[in-house]
Amino acid sequence: MAAYLRPTSIEAAVQxxxxxxLTVLAGGTDFYPARVGRPLDDDVLDIxxxxxxxxxxxxxxxWRIGATTTWSDVARSDTPPLFDGLKRAARxxxxxxxxxxxxxxxxxxxxxxxxxxxxxxLSLDASIELASTAGATVVPLADFILxxxxxxxxxxxxxxxxxxxxxxxxxxxxxxxxxxxRRYLVISxxxxxxxxxxxxxxxxxxxxxxxxxCSEVARRLPELEAALLxxxxxxxxxxxxxxxxxxxxxxxxxxxxxxxYRSDAALTVVRRTLGELGAMVSP
Numbered sequence: 307m308a309a310y311l312r313p314t315s316i317e318a319a320v321q322x323x324x325x326x327x328l329t330v331l332a333g334g335t336d337f338y339p340a341r342v343g344r345p346l347d348d349d350v351l352d353i354x355x356x357x358x359x360x361x362x363x364x365x366x367x368x369w370r371i372g373a374t375t376t377w378s379d380v381a382r383s384d385t386p387p388l389f390d391g392l393k394r395a396a397r398x399x400x401x402x403x404x405x406x407x408x409x410x411x412x413x414x415x416x417x418x419x420x421x422x423x424x425x426x427x428l429s430l431d432a433s434i435e436l437a438s439t440a441g442a443t444v445v446p447l448a449d450f451i452l453x454x455x456x457x458x459x460x461x462x463x464x465x466x467x468x469x470x471x472x473x474x475x476x477x478x479x480x481x482x483x484x485x486x487x488r489r490y491l492v493i494s495x496x497x498x499x500x501x502x503x504x505x506x507x508x509x510x511x512x513x514x515x516x517x518x519x520c521s522e523v524a525r526r527l528p529e530l531e532a533a534l535l536x537x538x539x540x541x542x543x544x545x546x547x548x549x550x551x552x553x554x555x556x557x558x559x560x561x562x563x564x565x566x567y568r569s570d571a572a573l574t575v576v577r578r579t580l581g582e583l584g585a586m587v588s589p
Contacts, residue, residue: 309349314356316437316466322351324439324462332374333407335400336416359466370435371468373411377423378402380410387586388473391480391499392426398484399423401491411465417451417523424451424524425499426482427468429514435467444469451523475503475511481583483575487562494519495563496571498579504539504587511535515580520557520572527551530576543584544577552576 311328313319322328328351331337341348353359359374362383369385380396383389399405399413399422413423414434424447432447436459447468450458459465480501486492496519503512513534518524530551537546557568 308347310352311350312352312355316356316359316464319351319353319356319464320437320439320462323464327461330415330464332409332412333376333404335404335408336412353464365469367472369470369472371410371470373409373465373467375410377405377408377410377413381405386478388430388478388480388501389470390586391429391482391501392423394482395422395426395484395497395499398482398490398494410468414447414451414468415457415459415465417453417455417457419454419522419524420493420497420519421524422484422494422497422518425497425516425518426480426501427470428516428524428526429480429499429501430470431514433469434465435469436463437466438463442466448526453522473503473512476506477587478503478512479583479586481579481586483579483582485571485575493562496520496568496575498572498575500576500579500583502534502539502543502583502587508539508588510537510539510543515576517552517555517572517576520552520555520568522556525554527554527576534580538588539584540588541581541585544579544581547573547576547580549573 311322329348331350331352359372361372363370377396377399381393413421427447434445434450436443482499484497485495499516501514502510505511513531515527515530516524533546552572557565559565
């Protein structure tokens with residue numbers, strides 16, 4: 307390892323990032339496995355000593371998930387039902403050791419098409435908080451991940467938090483379903499996250515549906531979301547999904563599944579996710 311920096315403030319961290327190329331390190335669950343069998347010659351900026359970067363906080367009109375918040379932190383958090391999909395995803399990220407070390411921000415910055423955290427956060431309209439020597443900016447998650455292992459984070463920027471806006475509806479619930487070759491410790495073939503808000507009559511007033519592992523980046527399904535508005539939030543919600551609603555997906559053939567299988571499975575999992583979500587909401 308050529309250089310190892312462990313600042314204790316965001317200001318010191320962004321100053322370091324502005325001065326030289328550095329690899330940002332938090333949980334290290336992607337960093338270390340990618341370097342097995344060779345020297346660690348990266349210049350590293352370890353952000354785990356920065357106060358205030360860990361935890362989930364109520365910030366008024368939104369919740370703020372600090373960059374070094376771990377998946378175990380998310381799974382154990384006392385958050386409302388809107389976060390249930392994200393909490394389910396948190397329990398699917400590797401095993402307990404990975405969940406204890408891996409961070410939410412690291413999962414997003416790694417930008418894998420199969421990153422478990424991306425679909426649920428997309429369904430929640432999450433945005434990314436970035437800091438640099440020029441100040442702070444906030445970018446929608448949908449604009450932050452550009453492709454496989456690519457994000458819009460500049461070399462001098464540090465992800466400090468993920469923001470999730472608070473719902474306006476009478477009730478808000480989230481859900482997440484992952485399809486893999488086995489139940490646990492698996493990279494997904496298809497994963498779907500959905501979040502809905504309902505009025506007092508039990509009708510959908512806002513919907514977010516996102517599919518992962520079926521395109522270079524996880525994708526929202528805006529036509530399906532629009533079709534759900536005004537529908538009763540019950541177990542029949544999944545019946546609204548049609549193949550046309552998933553037309554924007556671009557699944558590939560790989561060692562886990564064929565593109566055709568993924569296309570068929572995606573529709574099934576979307577319907578299942580929405581049906582289970584509707585059943586959670588209905589009395």
